[in-house]
């Protein structure tokens with residue numbers, strides 16, 4: 130097995146799937162000659178030609194909206210939006226159009242569209258490039274929201290996403306693109322949606338996270354272990370569908386839970402996790418479920434972003450309080 | 456109905472007012488560009504112009520126009536009786552919708568509608584009872600039968616334009632010679648999606664006809680508040696393809712412009728924008744009150760441009776139409792509409808199960824649980 134970065138894993142999924150299925154086409158801004166601003170599509174134009182890899186005008190709504198039309202015509206589009214923060218410009222195409230197309234047409238049409246988009250902070254991007262907006266899309270029934278945290282999942286889940294008959298928003302942690310490495314099989318494999326994964330086991334507390342926050346939770350767990358607090362880390366992997374069973378059993382095993390995410394606190398997906406636990410695991414909880422999230426402020430400019438995104442210190446602090454709660 | 460004054464019966468103030476209004480409207484419509492016109496309001500063919508359809512085809516087109524108007528009248532009455540939800544009528548725009556759809560081949564071309572194209576989508580294969588069901592609020596009305604090349608009605612204005620471009624572009628990439636026509640209003644043309652879609656269509660030379668129905672109003676907002684430009688068609692030049700203006704109340708002109716645009720797209724030469732200058736006679740929809748913004752004189756004045764009357768006048772001049780023919784055709788249409796209404800009303804009423812179906816191909820467990828819980832409680 131080869132060791133790959135996130136970006137390499139994503140690229141290999143795209144390449145292999147375009148080679149396997151000639152209906153698959155890629156579209157987005159700067160994805161051709163440049164290979165994408167993060168090089169996720171590097172080499173695809175050369176390998177598959179301009180009829181399968183489209184450099185699009187700078188217009189997010191028509192990237193998403195034309196992907197729907199391409200899908201209806203019989204192709205399988207994989208669109209790239211350069212940053213999740215710019216999906217606002219396409220939100221009306223993604224949520225009320227792409228996500229609802231099967232429903233609106235009573236099953237006659239479906240939008241087999243994958244929208245790949247990086248997000249998340251910690252890389253000193255200009256304003257609006259780091260926003261974590263996943264919770265907004267979770268409120269778009271019909272859409273799947275997929276948040277891989279590592280290269281193995283990124284490849285297997287991207288292959289799953291492209292083949293999924295429903296539309297998928299595939300969020301990629303941009304800080305992890307080159308930082309996060311892992312073993313990735315060469316050939317074809319898929320990671321099914323709706324199955325969370327325990328990345329570390331410990332009996333004192335369960336840390337629930339997704340995407341880039343998984344590494345943060347793992348670093349925090351390592352720090353906590355030095356103090357003698359053993360944490361389980363649960364990577365949700367997909368927010369829609371949500372693995373309720375995996376979540377509940379991981380939290381029941383420890384009786385305590387801290388949710389960690391990069392998006393602002395209020396009505397972030399952490400609130401959904403807490404509500405689910407309240408409904409499904411209330412009697413095994415020994416302490417209130419805590420949330421470590423970003424503050425309810427706009428994502429700040431680069432020089433102060435370290436005060437904004439959750440840090441190991443904040444997670445460790447929250448865990449200490451949760452564990453000592455009687 | 457306007458009275459026709461004679462020399463010894465001078466025009467009243469109201470009539471003069473109406474004339475001025477008519478003139479204003481005509482002038483603002485024409486703009487600097489040329490407008491394609493073939494059939495004059497009095498039903499005569501303009502000198503040098505050619506009738507693009509056979510008499511039989513014209514009668515067929517007239518039938519679709521009359522059907523549309525009959526459905527409008529019936530649907531509005533059903534809505535008043537509480538048997539139908541909000542309905543958007545086509546009245547006044549029949550030549551625009553029917554003339555354009557006549558240039559399409561239902562076997563290979565696609566219609567991507569807004570919500571005011573009843574005779575076009577029904578001619579293309581969308582069942583009339585299904586169309587009524589949609590406005591009656593039954594989810595089954597959203598289902599386009601397999602094989603019918605129509606996308607679902609669109610309520611979010613202009614959101615369908617990017618879909619149409621993607622569809623046309625995809626057909627082209629796969630070697631099909633199908634053409635996609637998308638309908639939208641003068642109001643919808645102000646949306647960002649319109650710009651993004653036309654721009655992409657120009658760049659990809661997608662086989663798309665953008666059919667803009669400029670009916671003068673977007674609910675209460677007049678065309679002049681929608682754009683500072685004197686017409687909409689000239690925008691096409693900025694996207695690198697032709698834009699044409701057509702008298703949208705003239706069946707022959709609409710058909711001719713549309714046929715040229717479809718042929719162009721089929722030859723691989725890319726998109727066309729057609730601005731069909733027509734008129735919405737009456738309310739935006741059954742929930743609207745046009746007396747709050749339209750002057751009565753304006754409303755009545757447009758009767759003179761009635762697209763249906765124009766076509767019947769021409770047919771009469773060809774000895775291909777008389778009162779008897781009209782009665783006969785109307786009777787057939789009435790039967791057809793009665794049957795469609797009956798069939799729509801006899802359709803199984805929606806059940807709670809339908810809330811949960813067709814959200815996902817394979818619903819997530821969470822949704823299944825919600826469905827089980829809800830259905831148990833019903």
Ligand SMILES: Cc1ncc(C[n+]2csc(CCOP(=O)(O)OP(=O)(O)O)c2C)c(N)n1
Nearest residue numbers: 571610611612640641642643670672673674
């Ligand atoms: C995106 C969006 N904004 C607002 C509305 C509410 N709305 C429905 S119809 C309409 C006017 C549409 O005018 P136009 O595009 O000219 O079409 P017409 O109804 O006149 O045929 C408005 C504002 C909507 N349906 N979608």
